[in-house]
Amino acid sequence: xxxxQNFLCGRTVSLTEDERAHLEQLVSEIRxxxxxxxxxxRNEALRASTMLVEGFxxxxxxxxxxxxxxxxxxxxxxxVDLHGFPLQRLDHSLATLTEAEVALVPHAALERLLIEAxxxxxxxxxxxxxxxxxxREWLFRLGRLEGPGRxxxxxxxxxxxxxxxxxxxGRNFALPVNQADLAEIVGITSIxxxxxxxxxxxxxxxxxxxxxxxxxxxxxxxxxxxxxxxYLYLKSPTSTGPRRGTE
Amino acid sequence: xxxxQNFLCGRTVSLTEDERAHLEQLVSEIRxxxxxxxxxxRNEALRASTMLVEGFxxxxxxxxxxxxxxxxxxxxxxxVDLHGFPLQRLDHSLATLTEAEVALVPHAALERLLIEAxxxxxxxxxxxxxxxxxxREWLFRLGRLEGPGRxxxxxxxxxxxxxxxxxxxGRNFALPVNQADLAEIVGITSIxxxxxxxxxxxxxxxxxxxxxxxxxxxxxxxxxxxxxxxYLYLKSPTSTGPRRGTE
DNA sequence: CGGACTCTTGAAATTATTCAATCGGGGTGG
DNA sequence: CCACCCCGATTGAATAATTTCAAGAGTCCG
Numbered sequence: 001x002x003x004x005q006n007f008l009c010g011r012t013v014s015l016t017e018d019e020r021a022h023l024e025q026l027v028s029e030i031r032x033x034x035x036x037x038x039x040x041x042r043n044e045a046l047r048a049s050t051m052l053v054e055g056f057x058x059x060x061x062x063x064x065x066x067x068x069x070x071x072x073x074x075x076x077x078x079x080v081d082l083h084g085f086p087l088q089r090l091d092h093s094l095a096t097l098t099e100a101e102v103a104l105v106p107h108a109a110l111e112r113l114l115i116e117a118x119x120x121x122x123x124x125x126x127x128x129x130x131x132x133x134x135x136r137e138w139l140f141r142l143g144r145l146e147g148p149g150r151x152x153x154x155x156x157x158x159x160x161x162x163x164x165x166x167x168x169x170g171r172n173f174a175l176p177v178n179q180a181d182l183a184e185i186v187g188i189t190s191i192x193x194x195x196x197x198x199x200x201x202x203x204x205x206x207x208x209x210x211x212x213x214x215x216x217x218x219x220x221x222x223x224x225x226x227x228x229x230x231y232l233y234l235k236s237p238t239s240t241g242p243r244r245g246t247e
Numbered sequence: 248x249x250x251x252q253n254f255l256c257g258r259t260v261s262l263t264e265d266e267r268a269h270l271e272q273l274v275s276e277i278r279x280x281x282x283x284x285x286x287x288x289r290n291e292a293l294r295a296s297t298m299l300v301e302g303f304x305x306x307x308x309x310x311x312x313x314x315x316x317x318x319x320x321x322x323x324x325x326x327v328d329l330h331g332f333p334l335q336r337l338d339h340s341l342a343t344l345t346e347a348e349v350a351l352v353p354h355a356a357l358e359r360l361l362i363e364a365x366x367x368x369x370x371x372x373x374x375x376x377x378x379x380x381x382x383r384e385w386l387f388r389l390g391r392l393e394g395p396g397r398x399x400x401x402x403x404x405x406x407x408x409x410x411x412x413x414x415x416x417g418r419n420f421a422l423p424v425n426q427a428d429l430a431e432i433v434g435i436t437s438i439x440x441x442x443x444x445x446x447x448x449x450x451x452x453x454x455x456x457x458x459x460x461x462x463x464x465x466x467x468x469x470x471x472x473x474x475x476x477x478y479l480y481l482k483s484p485t486s487t488g489p490r491r492g493t494e
Numbered sequence: 495c496g497g498a499c500t501c502t503t504g505a506a507a508t509t510a511t512t513c514a515a516t517c518g519g520g521g522t523g524g
Numbered sequence: 525c526c527a528c529c530c531c532g533a534t535t536g537a538a539t540a541a542t543t544t545c546a547a548g549a550g551t552c553c554g
Contacts, residue, residue, distance in 0.1 A: 012335070043477060061387045064473050069390035071383040086373040088259070091380045091478035114365050122361065125372050126333040132375065133338045135382035136318040140308045142389035143316035143434030146541065178500065187390030192542055194502060210500075226311050230290060231338035393509065425532065439510055441534060
């Protein structure tokens with residue numbers, strides 16, 4: 001399977017076969033990384049961007065006690081630090097969660113691509129804006145939802161992102177994160193995550209164990225999360241949760 | 248003063264005079280808007296993007312009870328919904344906070360610009376990534392800080408953004424938001440905002456009243472906020488708060 | 495078997511929300 | 525001019541959500 005196979009997969013803007021081939025020509029190196037490895041530290045200068053081919057990664061910011069707030073969760077097909085190309089240096093750190101395979105695309109090659117293929121360039125821009133849209137939805141999650149809603153929202157989003165790349169059937173999917181990881185994602189303590197997971201389980205909504213998720217009641221999950229997949233810019237939203245802010 | 252005067256002002260990537268002139272040629276219309284007016288609703292298709300020339304605006308997402316989470320706060324010089332150009336439709340709403348002057352740039356004109364001036368195009372991309380960087384820092388704010396820290400963080404950020412455009416001297420600046428607005432920004436109730444503002448006042452850190460902010464102890468504000476302006480990509484960071492996550 | 499790590503639970507303390515009132519200033523109509 | 529009203533700010537008290545501290549239990553693996 002090609003390295004760019006899952007990039008922009010199922011989105012309102014996606015790649016043509018030519019564009020996919022074009023992008024793949026730019027890959028300078030494919031690398032296999034162990035789990036829980038930091039690739040890039042906050043403030044580090046970058047000369048290449050990273051396409052995640054297999055595995056899961058996170059981007060995070062640390063507080064003055066070294067505790068992490070995860071600002072993005074990445075699945076295969078994500079151009080994890082494409083924004084490092086225009087920005088030059090990252091304002092956050094980047095690490096693997098699981099063992100991962102990544103493809104590196106040198107910024108010099110992207111530079112040329114913008115001139116040669118402006119249409120493709122705009123799709124790259126689109127891709128970084130998709131990340132921004134997810135950031136916004138995460139702000140909603142942290143700002144307006146409490147524990148159970150936050151976890152439910154993360155599960156609903158992750159399911160929606162894994163479906164187009166064939167990693168979720170809408171009921172079960174692999175999610176190799178422990179409770180401490182979840183805590184860093186949804187902004188609560190790992191102890192509280194534990195209690196939240198119990199209520200989700202006891203309420204028959206979802207069962208989350210290290211390694212995987214089983215969604216028991218999709219509708220209630222969506223409602224609890226107030227999840228509306230608009231912001232994922234999917235071609236055909238797999239879930240049809242109630243729209244927000246339209247009453 | 249020109250309508251693009253403050254765009255990317257003081258950033259690591261900024262405009263040349265030619266580029267500024269080029270952008271201004273693309274403006275199709277300048278409009279004056281009353282305070283508290285919604286310009287764009289979530290999911291609405293866009294044909295032009297909005298440069299904020301004067302006044303303050305917010306972008307927000309509503310929950311199922313219609314309560315807002317503000318996802319971005321905009322100051323003069325911000326290209327408020329430039330991301331609407333590649334994205335086509337917005338995943339959030341856009342409204343004025345105060346009376347405002349905006350300049351509209353049709354997407355068709357931006358389309359041409361990408362071909363004619365790819366360098367400038369990349370700066371536009373950079374500008375949207377700056378917004379994403381701010382989203383990430385807001386995620387840190389909501390995920391890792393509690394009441395007082397969140398408010399302090401917002402004040403520190405706003406000061407840092409207002410300085411390059413001459414709207415803050417680092418001690419006093421106009422901030423025409425009430426406590427309910429602040430609540431929607433920092434993700435706590437307006438009643439709790441009230442109590443937080445009192446403690447900031449009583450601790451001699453800052454005085455916030457509708458209309459303006461007076462910073463009494465900048466160092467303590469920065470520390471409380473764990474504020475590090477890295478993510479604003481300023482040419483010369485005005486504040487030198489302690490770096491995070493580097494010990 | 496002994497760690498090391500993760501998950502789990504309890505209890506107390508802290509933080510934030512909710513509900514209910516009150517206060518205060520700026521307008522407005524009588 | 526003044527009573528009235530509205531909106532935002534403020535406060536108190538009860539409740540709920542979350543964190544912190546402390547301790548066990550389960551599991552995997554060398």
